[in-house]
Amino acid sequence: MxxxxxxxxxxxxxxxxxxxxxxxxxxxxxxxxxxxxxxxxxxxxxxxxxxxxxxxxxxxxxxxxxxxxxxxxxxxxxxxxxxxxxxxxxxxxxxxxxxxxxxxxxxxxxxxxxxxxxxxxxxxxxxxxxxxxxxxxxxxxxxxxxxxxxxxxxxxAPDPVWALQSDTVPELEDLPSPKVAVILRSHPLLTSDRLTTLIQALQDFQAHTNSFILLIPFQPAQDMAIAKEIAAQLQQHHTIMTFPDPKQLKGVFKAVKMAIGMRLHSLIMAAAEGCSCFALSYDPKVTQLMTELDLPGYELANIPQDFREISFAWQDHYNHGKVLAQSQIKSLIEQALDHQQLLSKIMIKSS
The missing domain is CATH 3.40.50.11930 (Rossmann fold)
Known part of the structure; x- marks a missing residue:
């Protein structure tokens, strides 16, 4: 060949x-x-x-x-x-x-x-x-x-990451459950006041759910400072973890009950692994995903000023929120593979 x-x-x-x-x-x-x-x-x-x-x-x-x-x-x-x-x-x-x-x-x-x-x-x-x-x-x-x-x-077709193979992460077994992943990123819309409100909401949410907070910087050079700022103010169990291997990162969400995410691919990975998601949108691409998957969340520019309101929304989703049906996940994966078919057609013509 x-x-x-x-x-x-x-x-x-x-x-x-x-x-x-x-x-x-x-x-x-x-x-x-x-x-x-x-x-x-x-x-x-x-x-x-x-x-x-x-x-x-x-x-x-x-x-x-x-x-x-x-x-x-x-x-x-x-x-x-x-x-x-x-x-x-x-x-x-x-x-x-x-x-x-x-x-x-x-x-x-x-x-x-x-x-x-x-x-x-x-x-x-x-x-x-x-x-x-x-x-x-x-x-x-x-x-x-x-x-x-x-x-x-x-x-x-849906984002190709829907079809990305995932690996299990054995070290997560040693961490307490239930786990809630938090994925925030630096952005002009995430002002110091809004970050303070979100941290207060996270403190209140953790107190009511007794959850283990897993802070995941997707781009450590930009996101690690935020993760450390959150960690410094959480009074209950938490940790910061980075995963340079995308397959491992996607596999993390198999062990996570709920993800609170800004980054688009944090929400896609979580949803694809059957984790419930709450979005904080800083960009039209995240808003588009919220609409297409009917995900709960806030536009970051319009988050409530009262942290208790945010905490209550998170608690409600934590206790009652639905995950994507396996049939829907399977359909999204199959549709994402249309990107593969497009590649195959062009490559056949080029060979």
């Missing part, structure tokens, strides 16, 4: 386990005939952890060499094309996509969450590179609706 080389481009090697989960999902779904070259912020770790060829995402020479050696270029999942944080991100990813198209590679925008795109230039830039893609899949209806306004009809 002839081999196809594919350059995988995403927010990889940057210490964010949610994006690492997307990479592992993509590697899991690639046909066996594909040899990946991963663009990474930490190529040595990426190569060691996943057994793949990797080069630095900011090395022009290495990227050009990788493109010349390859037949396919893949945006590998996530919210790559958005300008809510800065204009640099969409320029970087669109620039690489355009360069790959210029060099004649087949290009795939895979499992994308497009937007927010608030600037006219970034909207135009995104439209141009997507119009020239050989295949496009998106992970939510809002992204599909935006692309439809550009006369682009993408494949729509």
């Amino acid at each position: 002839s081999h196809t080389r594919a350059v995988l481009c995403g927010y990889y090697g940057m210490g964010n386990v949610g994006d690492e989960a997307l990479l592992v999902s993509l590697l899991q779904m690639l046909p066996e005939s594909v040899e990946p070259i991963v663009l990474s912020g930490d190529p040595q770790t990426t190569q060691k952890q996943y057994g793949v060829v990797s080069c630095h995402r900011k090395s022009t020479f290495a990227i050009l060499k990788a493109l010349k050696q390859s037949e396919v270029f893949i945006w590998g999942g996530g919210s790559l094309m958005q300008d809510s944080t800065s204009i640099a991100s969409p320029i970087y990813y669109a620039g690489l996509m355009a360069l790959a198209q210029q060099q004649g590679l087949k290009t795939i925008a895979w499992a994308q969450g497009i937007g927010p795109l608030n600037k006219t230039f970034t909207r135009w830039l995104t439209q141009q590179v997507l119009l020239n893609c050989n295949a496009i899949s998106v992970r939510d209806l809002a992204s599909a609706a935006l692309l439809n306004t550009w006369q682009i009809e993408p494949l729509i």
Whole structure:
């Protein structure tokens, strides 16, 4: 069987386990005939952890060499094309996509969450590179609706992390139950006042439920300070744990009764493992997931000022909240595998 080389481009090697989960999902779904070259912020770790060829995402020479050696270029999942944080991100990813198209590679925008795109230039830039893609899949209806306004009809399927294989985490057996996972991230909407309110709510919630609080920083460089601040004020049992292996991280939620999460992939992983979820939305992608799965939660900008109200909502969900039915989880996993079918079709044409 002839081999196809594919350059995988995403927010990889940057210490964010949610994006690492997307990479592992993509590697899991690639046909066996594909040899990946991963663009990474930490190529040595990426190569060691996943057994793949990797080069630095900011090395022009290495990227050009990788493109010349390859037949396919893949945006590998996530919210790559958005300008809510800065204009640099969409320029970087669109620039690489355009360069790959210029060099004649087949290009795939895979499992994308497009937007927010608030600037006219970034909207135009995104439209141009997507119009020239050989295949496009998106992970939510809002992204599909935006692309439809550009006369682009993408494949729509749930986030690939739904289908990510999970591993068990034996060390969790030594921790008390019931366990409640808390996953917060740094963000302008998480002001010091709001964080204080959430910590007070968590103290009250723990006092009423006698739960063990498991604090999980998804991107330690950004989230660890918040986890430590919460831990310092919890008076009952708790711990901070990091999981650089996405499969292990997803497996954590098998042993967790309830997850309180800001990060999108914390909610997807938890829901996929049959854990009940309460969302704190800082971004339209989280709000979209809340709507699609009918998850309880708050828009972070509008959380109640009275911590007791938040604690009561958490307690109510802890005691009475429903988890996704196994049939729904199975359906979401099967639909997520549509992203794999899209890859297979393009790779067959490229071989």
